[in-house]
Amino acid sequence: MVKSTTKDARDLFHTLRSAYVATPTNLKIIDLYVCFAVFTALIQVAYMALVGSFPFNSFLSGVLSCIGTAVLAVCLRIQVNKENKEFKNLAPERAFADFVLCNLVLHLVIINFLG
Amino acid sequence: MIHEFDPYFNYRTTLFLTEKGFYEFWNWFDSESWYPLGRIIGGTLYPGLMVTAALIYWALRFLRFFVHIREVCVLTAPFFASNTTLVAYFFGKEIWDTGAGLVAAVLIAICPGYISRSVAGSYDNEAVAIFALLLTFYLFVKAVNTGSLAWALGSAFGYFYMVSAWGGYVFIINLVPLYVLVLLITGRYSMRLYIAYNCMYILGMLLAMQIRFVGFQHVQSGEHMGAMGVFLLMQVFYFLDWVKYQLNDTKLFQTFLRITVTSAILVGGIALGVGTASGYISPWTGRFYSLLDPTYAKDHIPIIASVSEHQPTAWSSFMFDYHILLFLFPAGLYFCFKRLSDATIFIVMYGLTSLYFAGVMVRLILVATPAVCLISAIAVSATVKNLTSLLRTKQKVSQTGSTKGAGSSKASSKVTLDQSQPFQKNGASALLVGVFYLLSRYAIHCTWVTSEAYSSPSIVLAARGAHGNRILFDDYREAYYWLRQNTPTDAKIMSWWDYGYQITAMGNRTVIVDNNTWNNTHIATVGRAMSSNEDEAYEIMRSLDVNYVLVVFGGVTGYSSDDINKFLWMVRIGGGVFPVIKEPDYLVNGEFRVDKGASPKMLNCLMYKLCYYRFGELTTEYGKPPGYDRARGGEIGNKDIKLEHLEEAYTTSNWIVRIYRVKPPTNRL
Numbered sequence: 001m002v003k004s005t006t007k008d009a010r011d012l013f014h015t016l017r018s019a020y021v022a023t024p025t026n027l028k029i030i031d032l033y034v035c036f037a038v039f040t041a042l043i044q045v046a047y048m049a050l051v052g053s054f055p056f057n058s059f060l061s062g063v064l065s066c067i068g069t070a071v072l073a074v075c076l077r078i079q080v081n082k083e084n085k086e087f088k089n090l091a092p093e094r095a096f097a098d099f100v101l102c103n104l105v106l107h108l109v110i111i112n113f114l115g
Numbered sequence: 116m117i118h119e120f121d122p123y124f125n126y127r128t129t130l131f132l133t134e135k136g137f138y139e140f141w142n143w144f145d146s147e148s149w150y151p152l153g154r155i156i157g158g159t160l161y162p163g164l165m166v167t168a169a170l171i172y173w174a175l176r177f178l179r180f181f182v183h184i185r186e187v188c189v190l191t192a193p194f195f196a197s198n199t200t201l202v203a204y205f206f207g208k209e210i211w212d213t214g215a216g217l218v219a220a221v222l223i224a225i226c227p228g229y230i231s232r233s234v235a236g237s238y239d240n241e242a243v244a245i246f247a248l249l250l251t252f253y254l255f256v257k258a259v260n261t262g263s264l265a266w267a268l269g270s271a272f273g274y275f276y277m278v279s280a281w282g283g284y285v286f287i288i289n290l291v292p293l294y295v296l297v298l299l300i301t302g303r304y305s306m307r308l309y310i311a312y313n314c315m316y317i318l319g320m321l322l323a324m325q326i327r328f329v330g331f332q333h334v335q336s337g338e339h340m341g342a343m344g345v346f347l348l349m350q351v352f353y354f355l356d357w358v359k360y361q362l363n364d365t366k367l368f369q370t371f372l373r374i375t376v377t378s379a380i381l382v383g384g385i386a387l388g389v390g391t392a393s394g395y396i397s398p399w400t401g402r403f404y405s406l407l408d409p410t411y412a413k414d415h416i417p418i419i420a421s422v423s424e425h426q427p428t429a430w431s432s433f434m435f436d437y438h439i440l441l442f443l444f445p446a447g448l449y450f451c452f453k454r455l456s457d458a459t460i461f462i463v464m465y466g467l468t469s470l471y472f473a474g475v476m477v478r479l480i481l482v483a484t485p486a487v488c489l490i491s492a493i494a495v496s497a498t499v500k501n502l503t504s505l506l507r508t509k510q511k512v513s514q515t516g517s518t519k520g521a522g523s524s525k526a527s528s529k530v531t532l533d534q535s536q537p538f539q540k541n542g543a544s545a546l547l548v549g550v551f552y553l554l555s556r557y558a559i560h561c562t563w564v565t566s567e568a569y570s571s572p573s574i575v576l577a578a579r580g581a582h583g584n585r586i587l588f589d590d591y592r593e594a595y596y597w598l599r600q601n602t603p604t605d606a607k608i609m610s611w612w613d614y615g616y617q618i619t620a621m622g623n624r625t626v627i628v629d630n631n632t633w634n635n636t637h638i639a640t641v642g643r644a645m646s647s648n649e650d651e652a653y654e655i656m657r658s659l660d661v662n663y664v665l666v667v668f669g670g671v672t673g674y675s676s677d678d679i680n681k682f683l684w685m686v687r688i689g690g691g692v693f694p695v696i697k698e699p700d701y702l703v704n705g706e707f708r709v710d711k712g713a714s715p716k717m718l719n720c721l722m723y724k725l726c727y728y729r730f731g732e733l734t735t736e737y738g739k740p741p742g743y744d745r746a747r748g749g750e751i752g753n754k755d756i757k758l759e760h761l762e763e764a765y766t767t768s769n770w771i772v773r774i775y776r777v778k779p780p781t782n783r784l
Contacts, residue, residue: 012367019361056331060324068317074353075264075310086262086306098264102314105268109321 163280192242219492244281262307447490642689
């Protein structure tokens with residue numbers, strides 16, 4: 001049972017890896033950005049665990065800015081991905097412009113909230 | 116003029132904002148209410164309404180229209196009500212079609228459920244909040260339908276406006292995740308939903324936390340945890356969807372699914388459990404918990420239970436506020452279920468949840484009104500469309516010969532007259548006349564209700580005289596202006612909390628408790644003072660530095676919302692904090708009486724003495740003995756009242772408001 005699960009897991013890993021290599025470069029760049037943002041958020045949470053959460057608004061604004069850009073980048077990836085049939089009429093420039101606008105609002109609010 | 120009680124506080128704060136500027140307003144500490152505690156107004160109010168009115172005021176001033184801020188405040192509500200009808204049109208267009216949008220706009224323009232809170236003069240949070248609510252929902256549904264980040268950003272801003280305007284934003288932050296959950300369960304997960312919800316949640320949450328009153332509740336309060344849970348669930352869904360797409364192989368995907376789902380549920384459950392158990396995630400507050408468990412407030416929090424707007428709704432209120440919309444609502448639900456889409460699922464959920472809450476609390480009929488109007492509009496529009504298309508068929512059938520083959524067959528298959536029912540056209544026109552009749556009755560009902568029930572400013576009372584002429588009782592304003600002109604500027608007024616805002620705004624004096632009701636113990640102290648006999652009450656009043664006491668008495672005019680009728684709530688709230696006050700002491704066999712058979716504690720308490728002082732000499736009605744209380748319908752028990760520590764300062768012309776001065780102790784000057 002355990003052996004079949006590990007074999008399944010290894011198959012899973014290989015299939016995923018080979019499928020991922022085939023994705024276009026622009027999507028891979030966005031994925032990298034998402035990973036970077038999430039990683040930064042995790043570092044901030046670890047720091048908070050060490051030092052304590054005062055002032056809480058600064059902690060929240062830091063973590064939420066990372067999560068926020070990660071989520072917005074994922075939305076951009078969805079809209080730019082040519083294989084998504086729902087968005088084939090959407091120009092990638094429009095998607096990027098929306099992304100920039102939302103990020104602008106996000107960071108303005110973060111700066112106000114940072115304290 | 117400004118109506119009711121809460122609008123007076125909003126008016127006072129708006130005045131302060133326009134005079135002193137935004138920075139002072141945001142950091143305002145008010146020492147004129149809740150003496151001696153004061154109130155941090157900047158941090159405990161929802162600034163949306165005040166900022167909106169101030170912006171309109173400054174815009175008009177910029178255009179050189181020098182209006183007084185009071186005019187702007189009075190007319191803010193109708194202005195935003197008209198904006199709501201516009202949003203209702205676009206929302207109806209989004210859900211169904213332009214016809215439904217038009218009918219929805221018309222219905223909501225005159226619906227009494229909404230008019231009750233949006234008449235000119237009703238300067239309360241709900242005036243802009245319902246506009247913000249409908250706007251947020253419309254923008255969110257538009258975002259889900261189009262999958263565009265820009266619309267989702269719009270809905271986040273709409274949510275921010277709602278959070279700044281009213282505490283009822285909790286409804287949005289729970290309905291939207293519930294809607295997303297229903298879509299996920301019914302298998303309607305799509306990328307558009309992911310984009311719309313995530314953008315709205317993150318940006319909306321961040322924007323909402325800028326309001327000081329809301330603070331960190333979005334990450335700490337139990338009422339907001341549903342939204343966060345659904346957010347994490349969406350990430351899991353997206354991730355699973357992406358992996359499924361990459362793998363292209365069901366067997367491997369099943370394994371993967373098994374591993375991730377079990378671990379995600381485990382982690383989520385543990386986090387929630389730890390958070391709730393350790394108290395980090397606060398449980399649902401009393402105000403919203405009493406929506407889920409309506410009996411909770413009656414037993415545990417008498418202040419919430421005592422507000423008349425918080426009582427469960429009677430059927431008559433539903434009929435009064437909705438009229439024909441009550442039976443058009445199920446019809447609209449039927450049409451929505453026939454054509455299920457993301458948008459119709461939303462409006463169905465909004466309608467059902469808001470109607471449930473409207474049944475629990477009268478005040479929430481207001482929140483249900485847009486949903487009921489929209490769904491009824493769908494019913495009306497779809498029915499009228501079907502009927503008129505039946506009426507138009509005769510012309511189409513006769514033209515089939517002249518049009519192209521494909522077009523004519525389509526036209527004839529869509530609207531063929533059923534030859535077995537020869538009177539179909541007559542039936543259709545009869546039904547149309549019926550629909551017209553119903554809608555015109557609705558319009559008549561709405562205008563009648565508005566003029567009779569919802570136009571009263573409740574600070575000026577009206578009654579019909581013996582010859583049918585209207586008599587106005589302006590006693591409240593008379594009393595407040597007496598206070599303003601005849602008392603020292605640092606005088607402190609003790610009254611029941613209902614009148615606090617009006618006294619501070621119009622009388623310009625410091626009060627002990629007001630409508631904000633943030634400190635239950637302070638209110639209970641006042642309740643205890645009102646329920647004790649004069650000596651004990653005098654000690655409490657000396658400790659609070661009270662100079663004047665104000666009571667409202669309806670015995671001469673028959674006004675039934677006076678302090679004697681509210682007295683039992685004072686006893687309950689006071690008894691909730693000070694066990695020395697026991698409610699059964701004031702009742703006789705469980706009955707509340709003020710005549711000779713009343714309990715001795717009742718006959719000697721401060722409230723009784725202040726209301727009925729010198730009343731025993733007054734004849735109120737022809738043929739009745741002196742001291743006949745017209746509001747209770749009985750002769751009072753204790754007519755010979757002597758006050759030792761207070762003296763009468765002012766009684767208004769119809770005896771509605773009575774003000775007493777607290778005398779300093781006898782061995783002081």
